[in-house]
Amino acid sequence: MKPEVLSKLEILAESAKYDVSCASSGVTRNKTAGGIGNTAGWGICHSFTEDGRCVSLLKIMLTNYCIYDCAYCINRRSNDLKRATFSVDELVELTIGFYRRNYIEGLFLSSGVINTPDYTMERLVRVAKELRVTHRFNGYIHLKSIPGASEELVHEAGLYADRLSVNIEIATEKNLKLLAPEKDHESVFKPMQFIQQGMIENAELRKNAPKLRKFAPAGQSTQLIIGATDENDKAILLTSDMLYNKPGMKRVYYSGYVPVNTYDQRLPALKQPPLVRENRLYQADWLMRFYGFNVNEIVDDRFPNLDLEIDPKLSWALRHPGQFPVDVNTADYSMLLRVPGIGVKSAKTIVMARRFTKLRTYDLKKIGIVMKKAQYFITCLELPIRTVHETSPEYVRKVLTEKKATKKAVDPSQLTLVFPE
Amino acid sequence: MIIFHYDKSFEGLLSVVFDAYLRRSFPEQLLAFNEPEPLFTVTSHTVYTESEKTERVWKSLEKKVEKNTLNMISYAWLSELPGADELIYRYICKTFDSPYSIETNFADKDVLQLRQLAQKVSKEKHRMIEFIRFQKTADDTYFAPIHPDYNVIPLIVTHFKNRYADQEWIIYDTGRNYGMHFNTRKLTEVSFTDTSLFPDGKINEELLADNEQLYQQLWKKYFKAITIKERINPKLHRQHLPKRYWKYLTEKG
Ligand code: SF4
Numbered sequence: 001m002k003p004e005v006l007s008k009l010e011i012l013a014e015s016a017k018y019d020v021s022c023a024s025s026g027v028t029r030n031k032t033a034g035g036i037g038n039t040a041g042w043g044i045c046h047s048f049t050e051d052g053r054c055v056s057l058l059k060i061m062l063t064n065y066c067i068y069d070c071a072y073c074i075n076r077r078s079n080d081l082k083r084a085t086f087s088v089d090e091l092v093e094l095t096i097g098f099y100r101r102n103y104i105e106g107l108f109l110s111s112g113v114i115n116t117p118d119y120t121m122e123r124l125v126r127v128a129k130e131l132r133v134t135h136r137f138n139g140y141i142h143l144k145s146i147p148g149a150s151e152e153l154v155h156e157a158g159l160y161a162d163r164l165s166v167n168i169e170i171a172t173e174k175n176l177k178l179l180a181p182e183k184d185h186e187s188v189f190k191p192m193q194f195i196q197q198g199m200i201e202n203a204e205l206r207k208n209a210p211k212l213r214k215f216a217p218a219g220q221s222t223q224l225i226i227g228a229t230d231e232n233d234k235a236i237l238l239t240s241d242m243l244y245n246k247p248g249m250k251r252v253y254y255s256g257y258v259p260v261n262t263y264d265q266r267l268p269a270l271k272q273p274p275l276v277r278e279n280r281l282y283q284a285d286w287l288m289r290f291y292g293f294n295v296n297e298i299v300d301d302r303f304p305n306l307d308l309e310i311d312p313k314l315s316w317a318l319r320h321p322g323q324f325p326v327d328v329n330t331a332d333y334s335m336l337l338r339v340p341g342i343g344v345k346s347a348k349t350i351v352m353a354r355r356f357t358k359l360r361t362y363d364l365k366k367i368g369i370v371m372k373k374a375q376y377f378i379t380c381l382e383l384p385i386r387t388v389h390e391t392s393p394e395y396v397r398k399v400l401t402e403k404k405a406t407k408k409a410v411d412p413s414q415l416t417l418v419f420p421e
Numbered sequence: 422m423i424i425f426h427y428d429k430s431f432e433g434l435l436s437v438v439f440d441a442y443l444r445r446s447f448p449e450q451l452l453a454f455n456e457p458e459p460l461f462t463v464t465s466h467t468v469y470t471e472s473e474k475t476e477r478v479w480k481s482l483e484k485k486v487e488k489n490t491l492n493m494i495s496y497a498w499l500s501e502l503p504g505a506d507e508l509i510y511r512y513i514c515k516t517f518d519s520p521y522s523i524e525t526n527f528a529d530k531d532v533l534q535l536r537q538l539a540q541k542v543s544k545e546k547h548r549m550i551e552f553i554r555f556q557k558t559a560d561d562t563y564f565a566p567i568h569p570d571y572n573v574i575p576l577i578v579t580h581f582k583n584r585y586a587d588q589e590w591i592i593y594d595t596g597r598n599y600g601m602h603f604n605t606r607k608l609t610e611v612s613f614t615d616t617s618l619f620p621d622g623k624i625n626e627e628l629l630a631d632n633e634q635l636y637q638q639l640w641k642k643y644f645k646a647i648t649i650k651e652r653i654n655p656k657l658h659r660q661h662l663p664k665r666y667w668k669y670l671t672e673k674g
């Protein structure tokens with residue numbers, strides 16, 4: 001490893017950092033004789049950046065040269081910035097060196113487009129192949145597929161990578177074309193389809209040949225940029241919902257637009273990335289994936305945007321006071337999940353614990369329920385004092401947001417953003 | 422009050438349970454051999470640790486509780502917190518005395534507390550799996566000094582044995598002054614008399630492998646480069662990466 005790798009690493013990590021995905025979970029791969037490493041199955045964060053994001057993978061670009069000129073991207077060809085390109089060997093050595101020191105779970109490799117999409121994709125695939133085949137590396141590999149890459153190369157990528165991703169970036173095609181004239185939705189959805197087909201075909205083949213390597217065992221993911229264009233939350237969440245309904249789509253990431261190219265008139269003048277909105281979208285995404293909410297319950301024509309002041313679950317509850325109060329000693333698990341202040345873990349604990357004793361407020365607090373919120377929506381062994389009915393949705397909203405107001409309104413530093421799988 | 426003295430080992434604690442049932446006398450306090458007894462002690466008994474007692478108690482436990490609960494008991498023990506032994510003792514007695522499983526009866530103070538304690542230890546275990554940093558030494562051993570709140574080395578070595586099966590490594594608890602050495606075949610316990618070779622968690626430069634410093638520099642550079650300045654959030658950063666771990670993190674050092 002030569003010292004000049006230092007400056008390349010700096011440039012190409014800087015260029016890669018705006019992709020928010022960093023998950024390494026979803027696959028378990030055991031060690032092999034003569035091989036390096038394994039994959040744990042649960043996402044391991046090895047560190048956290050100063051902006052509070054999980055560092056799990058070496059997130060890096062092969063090159064930040066690019067023939068395209070996407071307005072939202074720091075690496076667009078019209079930007080004057082330091083450029084660099086890694087060789088395949090350098091990337092392989094770096095990944096293994098970092099992995100052996102327990103810095104990372106594996107590699108997340110993306111790239112600007114050089115020459116042609118296939119030329120670039122071929123190099124990405126070569127890095128993954130070197131790692132997997134030559135070095136028998138069992139750590140995690142995530143490759144970002146190049147828009148416009150051929151089916152053959154996407155298929156080969158799926159044989160070595162755990163996860164593949166193609167970023168949609170902009171939820172509507174009209175706006176995508178506005179900001180990235182060289183791209184359209186087809187160039188994104190085509191490779192997504194290739195990945196999906198690859199997974200389905202591979203699953204068929206594996207029925208007869210179970211030893212066959214799994215195709216992208218951790219599925220695919222994508223990213224949407226928030227706030228660079230005028231889509232409302234409904235348009236964004238409907239896109240996510242459509243994607244989650246496809247087999248193999250594991251995660252949709254939301255990335256608040258960081259104003260990198262302020263000179264471009266097509267982009268809004270933002271002082272700060274829309275962090276609160278981004279957080280609300282993650283919460284809504286959560287509700288769809290783990291809390292049994294339908295997308296139409298979260299946003300609709302009357303409420304096309306998420307409430308920035310309160311989280312989407314509380315917002316739903318206040319719009320549907322008729323569903324409450326919920327009796328924690330008898331309610332279904334699915335209804336417990338809908339109570340503001342009760343998470344998946346505490347809902348499960350409630351179901352287990354109530355088999356022994358009828359639960360009281362005291363027990364609920366100990367279980368870890370956020371009573372500050374939950375008190376307005378539940379009854380337990382004690383009589384309810386002031387649920388949303390005895391007061392009013394407006395009152396509850398006021399009390400719950402007031403508390404925050406004393407702690408510096410909607411200060412983004414109060415938000416906890418986590419990206420577990 | 423009934424007092425038992427024992428050797429403060431886990432096997433000893435199981436022997437305490439054995440003696441209690443044998444004598445039909447249940448202690449309210451567990452003390453080390455030489456610990457002074459409170460004034461109002463009524464009976465005191467000294468427990469001798471014997472593998473036969475230990476095994477019998479553990480086997481009966483295995484029959485009564487889920488594997489997960491056995492793990493929780495070991496985790497709680499490794500917390501090494503004062504009172505953890507008495508908590509485990511009470512938990513085991515309650516398990517034996519109850520006709521049905523108490524494992525999910527979280528309205529019982531001891532059941533809830535044992536779980537919470539085990540969760541704390543488990544969290545520290547996971548943090549160590551995440552935050553350990555190996556430094557490669559000149560003799561090709563990867564060395565990781567750590568200082569966890571709880572005694573979690575026994576809980577993490579399997580993970581590292583599986584992950585780094587082809588490399589020689591040592592994970593060393595500088596607070597408890599012992600570590601585990603893996604030579605690509607088996608694990609052995611080690612204890613150094615001279616800890617000045619790695620002051621503050623940093624191995625002396627002369628002892629490092631050739632490119633080790635370059636790798637550390639690379640990692641530091643990388644860590645800085647991926648931060649998005651527009652989103653800096655020190656509070657969130659510290660919440661995920663508490664300050665007490667920084668000393669041993671290459672990227673924060
Ligand atoms: S193709 Fe990718 S790297 Fe190139 S300008 Fe567009 S987003 Fe940036």
